[in-house]
């Protein structure tokens with residue numbers, strides 16, 4: 093919805109208002125601005141950078157480490173840029189052009205100029221800069237060109253800078269003010285107008301930051317979903333995989349999923365094969381016919397892969413997923429007539445008014461049969477886990493989450509009375525489907541309890557401390573974590589101790 097581009101709009105939401113959480117990136121922007129103002133007044137660049145880094149002390153340790161790294165990369169670029177353009181004066185970090193009595197264009201970016209009218213407006217990327225020009229770049233160029241200072245504008249650059257690698261791309265390269273205006277009219281204005289006129293409500297992860305979430309009828313009403321009596325410190329959004337990640341390590345969850353720090357991809361095989369398998373099954377199910385072995389030729393024989401004709405096929409993905417896909421054939425949900433109208437891999441969003449949290453629920457497939465809404469979750473493993481349905485249940489949080497979601501409004505939303513979760517576990521040699529129903533009272537108590545325990549911890553936490561664990565050595569954000577080697581040291585300590593006591 094277009095509320096984001098209308099910062100002064102206050103929609104009618106009754107007693108509910110969006111409670112905003114801390115805006116972490118704002119702190120980095122403030123630091124860059126402060127360094128700009130101080131160097132304008134004659135401060136030396138690097139001493140100012142070091143002194144401003146001290147303002148970041150209160151942040152989460154991982155975010156602080158990343159911001160310090162990013163500030164070094166950003167100002168290394170800045171220094172190199174001054175060598176080619178001349179000394180740069182900082183103008184603004186919120187560049188606004190008034191377009192009419194009630195309208196202005198704003199680019200949240202950093203604007204600099206030289207004494208002879210060369211201007212550069214910079215957008216930050218957490219990881220790597222992108223080279224493609226979007227409507228944003230033309231809005232930014234136009235805003236940068238129209239910004240009023242004492243120096244007439246000669247040429248304008250729009251540049252993206254990657255905070256992780258310090259590499260820049262000049263997306264708009266030294267154009268004049270007139271050219272900036274023409275490019276805006278030609279390539280961005282219609283997008284801006286479309287954004288302002290937008291009224292369609294599209295649910296998504298952003299719902300947790302939207303001004304109408306508390307009263308939005310596109311969200312499934314799921315009061316009490318998280319089993320909590322009171323809301324947390326601000327309006328949030330969460331999924332089962334968030335809570336699973338949080339349980340493993342609050343710091344990792346925070347750095348990856350809230351602060352979006354750059355990840356070092358470790359090519360984790362289990363993760364890649366899971367993603368590949370899900371992607372393939374979702375595509376196959378869009379056909380509305382059961383998967384069969386003839387759909388799945390040997391990876392060496394990709395030409396025979398007819399059902400995805402015309403689509404780009406990633407052969408490495410296919411090879412990873414192949415054995416799991418063959419296992420899936422024996423339990424494909426489309427074999428039963430009831431599931432012929434199933435929906436595929438869609439995220440369903442609901443809202444828990446008691447906890448003030450948006451919930452994202454994603455199943456691999458779901459369908460209604462009579463009075464029951466069934467959700468199918470697919471997991472890939474190397475070896476089928478042993479144990480009763482209850483033991484399997486406790487290993488996969490997604491099952492508890494889905495059961496609670498079904499009970500807390502999803503089933504009703506689809507015209508069903510009961511809910512059912514089918515957990516399909518695929519190994520390279522077999523497939524097993526475990527089935528769980530919302531009619532099982534004892535199971536539902538366990539499911540609610542599990543969601544409540546985790547959600548309560550997650551919602552109240554504003555520190556996100558690291559929890560050293562065996563996964564630390566493969567953690568995607570370990571570079572930013574002060575406790576990255578703590579688990580290994582613990583192990584070494586234990587070994588030394590054992591050796592010591594044995595002698």
Ligand SMILES: [Zn+2]
Nearest residue numbers: 382383424425
């Ligand atoms: Zn299938």
